[in-house]
Amino acid sequence: MVKIRDDEFQYLCELLYQSYGLNMRKKRVLIEYRLMNILQKYQVNSFQEYFSLLRTDKSGKMKEEMLNKLTTNYSFFMREPQHFEFIKKEILPKLCVSKPFSVWIAGCSYGQECYTLAMILEELRLSGMVLPPINIYATDINTVALEQAKTGIYPKEAIANLPELWRKRFCRSLSDGTIQLKECIRKQVTFEYHNIMEPYDKRKFHLIMCRNVLIYFDERSRNKIYQRFYNSLQPKGFLILGMAEMILQNHVLFKYHGASIYQVKESVHGE
Numbered sequence: 001m002v003k004i005r006d007d008e009f010q011y012l013c014e015l016l017y018q019s020y021g022l023n024m025r026k027k028r029v030l031i032e033y034r035l036m037n038i039l040q041k042y043q044v045n046s047f048q049e050y051f052s053l054l055r056t057d058k059s060g061k062m063k064e065e066m067l068n069k070l071t072t073n074y075s076f077f078m079r080e081p082q083h084f085e086f087i088k089k090e091i092l093p094k095l096c097v098s099k100p101f102s103v104w105i106a107g108c109s110y111g112q113e114c115y116t117l118a119m120i121l122e123e124l125r126l127s128g129m130v131l132p133p134i135n136i137y138a139t140d141i142n143t144v145a146l147e148q149a150k151t152g153i154y155p156k157e158a159i160a161n162l163p164e165l166w167r168k169r170f171c172r173s174l175s176d177g178t179i180q181l182k183e184c185i186r187k188q189v190t191f192e193y194h195n196i197m198e199p200y201d202k203r204k205f206h207l208i209m210c211r212n213v214l215i216y217f218d219e220r221s222r223n224k225i226y227q228r229f230y231n232s233l234q235p236k237g238f239l240i241l242g243m244a245e246m247i248l249q250n251h252v253l254f255k256y257h258g259a260s261i262y263q264v265k266e267s268v269h270g271e
Contacts, residue, residue, distance in 0.1 A: 002039050004032050008047040016070070019063075020141060021197040021221035024070070034069045064143055072216075073109040073145040077116050077162055080211060082259050083240050084120055091207065091238065092124065092131065100133040104205045104232065106196055107213030108138035111149030111189065112158070115181055117209075118188040119162075119170050126169075137202055139194035150191050152181035196225055204234045211260075212242035226253060230264065237264050 004012070009028055016022040024031060035050070044050045054062050078084070095101055105114050114136055121134055140146050156179050159167055171179045194200055196213070208229050214222050229239055230253045241247070241260045254262040 001032060001036050002046060004028065004047045008051065011051060012047070017221075019197075020067070020195055021217050021224070022071075023216065023218045023221070027070075031070065035066065038065065038069060068142050068144045071142045071145075073140070073142055075109040075112045075212075077112045077159060079113060079116075080243050083209070083211070083261065084116060086240075086259070086261055087117070087207070088120055088124070092121075092129075095132050097130050097132045100135060101131075101207075102135045102203055102205045103137065103207045103209065104200065104202070105136065105138040106194070106200075106208060106210040106229075108140050108146075108149060108191065109142075110145050110154075111138065111152065111191070112154075113209065113211065114138040114149070114189045114191075115152065115185055118185045119166055119181075121188065122170065122184060123166070134188070136189045137205075138189050138191050139196075139200065140191075141193065141195050143193060146191050146193060149189075150186075152186040153178050154181075155179075196228070197221065199228060200232055202232075205232055205237060206234050207238045207240070208233060209240045210242075211240060212244065214241065214245050226251070230254070233264050235264060236266065238262065239264075 009031070012031065013023075013025050016024050035047075039045075039047070039050055042050060042053055044053065054066070057063070103117065105117070108114050117136060121131065125131060138149065140149075153174065156173075156177060159171055159179055162171075170182050170185050172182055173179055196210075210225075210229070214225065217225065226247065233239065238257070239254060239262045241262070243260050245260060247254050247256070247262055249256050251262075253265060255265050257263050
């Protein structure tokens with residue numbers, strides 16, 4: 001396996017940090033391991049040779065390929081269910097049915113989180129609950145994960161922890177042994193490429209979910225992302241992070257609501 005030199009490692013860490021806010025300074029072994037196949041693909045004998053190719057690639061495809069290799073995408077259906085319970089019991093019943101409600105799921109990985117929310121919404125509609133038009137926008141920087149998410153296809157074991165009724169209502173078996181979420185679920189989510197360190201100018205959202213993503217960023221980058229989220233939220237909008245993530249309780253933009261759930265401070269939007 002090709003070893004990365006100190007100067008090469010420093011260059012790559014700076015590139016990832018400046019472009020994407022990712023802090024990979026403790027991931028040296030992971031970088032060497034995950035990029036090994038790419039070095040073999042381009043028949044280069046050092047990271048320096050690979051970086052030279054990377055700099056001359058005007059299409060951006062090589063950087064995208066590298067990013068897809070280095071970013072970890074791990075998720076599963078019904079992850080951290082208390083957040084979905086909060087949405088179901090505290091947010092949805094209070095919505096005005098005549099006004100569209102927009103959700104942004106940042107760092108959506110392979111889409112399980114987005115589709116969990118879509119199934120909850122569909123189940124509520126089938127039970128007779130009247131909901132406003134709800135738009136779910138899901139973004140990630142890993143284009144491979146995004147393309148997979150769009151298909152709604154997963155190994156059969158991936159849906160094992162879904163309620164049996166959901167498996168029957170919202171999933172169908174494919175000939176290769178995998179399952180696919182039905183169109184009524186897939187059509188509720190719009191998947192898009194987006195770098196979380198950049199503005200997302202889609203619209204003002206009522207809810208942003210960014211769970212188990214910010215653990216890969218340092219404090220400086222996280223603060224920039226919080227500002228981005230604030231700029232993208234409606235007054236009194238909610239931000240839900242992962243259970244291992246938290247914003248300081250005296251944060252100027254958000255107030256703590258419980259279980260890694262935060263709400264835009266009214267005084268901030270009112271100023």
